[in-house]
Amino acid sequence: MKILHITESFGGGVTSAINSYILNSQQHEHYLLASVRKGDTTGEEGNGLFKHMELVPRRLTSLVRVKPYIDRVQPDVIHLHSTYAGALIRALPFIPAQKIVYTPHGFAFLRGDHPMMLKAYRTIESLLARRTAVIAGCGLDEQRIAGELIEPGSTLGLVNVCDELPNVPAIRSLTSKPVIGMVGRISRQKGYDYFRNVADACRNVAHFKWIGGGDIQAMAELERAGIEVTGWRPRNEVVAHMKGLDLYFHSAAWDGFPISVLEAAKLGLPIALRRIGPFIAENLTTADDMDNACRQITAFVKGDPETRYALNQNSQNIQNLHSGEYLQASLESLYSRFNQRLDGKRLVMSGS
Structure with missing residues (x-):
C-alpha cells in the first residue's frame, strides 16, 4: 500500500512520531508532504524511511501543492498529522474522505484558550469528522476523545514509541543541586x-x-x-x-x-x-x-x-x-482496514 503522510508541523515530537510509524510499518510505501515549523527542527527531519518526501513553505499558498502531489503519488491512504493539517486537508473537497486517517497529536479544543474558541475548535472537529475514515489517536486518551466525535468503531489508538536513542555521554548542569x-x-x-x-x-x-x-x-x-x-x-x-x-x-x-x-x-x-x-x-x-x-x-x-x-x-x-510490538500491531490493524476496502473495490470492478 502507498501511504501519504501530510503535516504542517514537521519538527519536534511530530517528526519522531511519524518516523516511528514508518519504522514500524515498513511493509508499506510511505511518502511525506510537509512544512517544517520554524525553530522546531531536531535534526531528524531527514531520517524517515520515506520512498519520497516533499517539504513546502509553511504558508497557506502551499495548499496548491497538495493536489499535484496526491495525483503523482496516487496514495491508498492519506494520513494527516496535527490539528491544522487535519483541518486544512479535510476541508479540501478533492480529498477522498474514505482514504483519510487523522492523528491529531493533541486536539486543539484541549488548549487553554477562551471557552468560545474551544467550543469553536470542537465544532470544527465534529464537522470534519464526517470527512474522516479513521481517527487514529496517539494514545488511549486521544482515542477516547475521538470516540466522542466519530463512531467509536472508526477510532484506533496508536501508542507512541521511542526508538533507539543515541549513545552519548551525559551533559550535566553546573550545580550541586538535583x-x-x-x-x-x-x-x-x-x-x-x-x-x-x-x-x-x-x-x-x-x-x-x-x-x-x-x-x-x-x-x-x-x-x-x-x-x-x-x-x-x-x-x-x-x-x-x-x-x-x-x-x-x-x-x-x-x-x-x-x-x-x-x-x-x-x-x-x-x-x-x-x-x-x-x-x-x-x-x-x-x-x-x-x-x-x-x-x-x-x-x-x-x-x-x-x-x-x-x-x-x-x-x-x-x-x-509503549512497545514497538504493540505499535506494529496497531498500525497493521489501521492500514489493513484500507486493504479490505481496496480488495472489495477490486472485486466489484472484476464483477462488472
Whole structure:
C-alpha cells in the first residue's frame, strides 16, 4: 500500500512520531508532504524511511501543492498529522474522505484558550469528522476523545514509541543541586508558565532546566526565573542533556502522548507528570496542581521512598505499554482496514 503522510508541523515530537510509524510499518510505501515549523527542527527531519518526501513553505499558498502531489503519488491512504493539517486537508473537497486517517497529536479544543474558541475548535472537529475514515489517536486518551466525535468503531489508538536513542555521554548542569528538566517547545501547550512557577517554588531544593527553545520572550521569562534554557539543540545533544537530569518533569497543559516522556522512560529516568488526559488514561502517578507538583518534587529530592517508587514506576509502566510490538500491531490493524476496502473495490470492478 502507498501511504501519504501530510503535516504542517514537521519538527519536534511530530517528526519522531511519524518516523516511528514508518519504522514500524515498513511493509508499506510511505511518502511525506510537509512544512517544517520554524525553530522546531531536531535534526531528524531527514531520517524517515520515506520512498519520497516533499517539504513546502509553511504558508497557506502551499495548499496548491497538495493536489499535484496526491495525483503523482496516487496514495491508498492519506494520513494527516496535527490539528491544522487535519483541518486544512479535510476541508479540501478533492480529498477522498474514505482514504483519510487523522492523528491529531493533541486536539486543539484541549488548549487553554477562551471557552468560545474551544467550543469553536470542537465544532470544527465534529464537522470534519464526517470527512474522516479513521481517527487514529496517539494514545488511549486521544482515542477516547475521538470516540466522542466519530463512531467509536472508526477510532484506533496508536501508542507512541521511542526508538533507539543515541549513545552519548551525559551533559550535566553546573550545580550541586538535583536537576529537574523538561523537553519541548517553550509554549503555552507545554506549560512553560506552570514549569516556571513550580521551579520558583522549589528553587531551594533543585535546579530547573528547560531543554528546548521557542518564543524569545518566553525564553527570557524562564531565564529571569533562574531556569537554565538550552535553546533548540540537535537530537544527540537533547538526549545528552536528558541523561544529565535527576528527574524528568513534564509540565504540558495538553498533549497527545509526548515523545519526550517516552525518551525519559527509555533512559530510566524517574518521571513527574502534570495531571492531563493521556497520563490519567494510563493510570500514571500525576500531580493535580502546582502545589502538589512542588510537594512531589521536594519529597523526591529529599529521598521519600514512596514518592521515589511512584515516579520510578511511572517510567516502568510507560515502557511496558509503549512497545514497538504493540505499535506494529496497531498500525497493521489501521492500514489493513484500507486493504479490505481496496480488495472489495477490486472485486466489484472484476464483477462488472
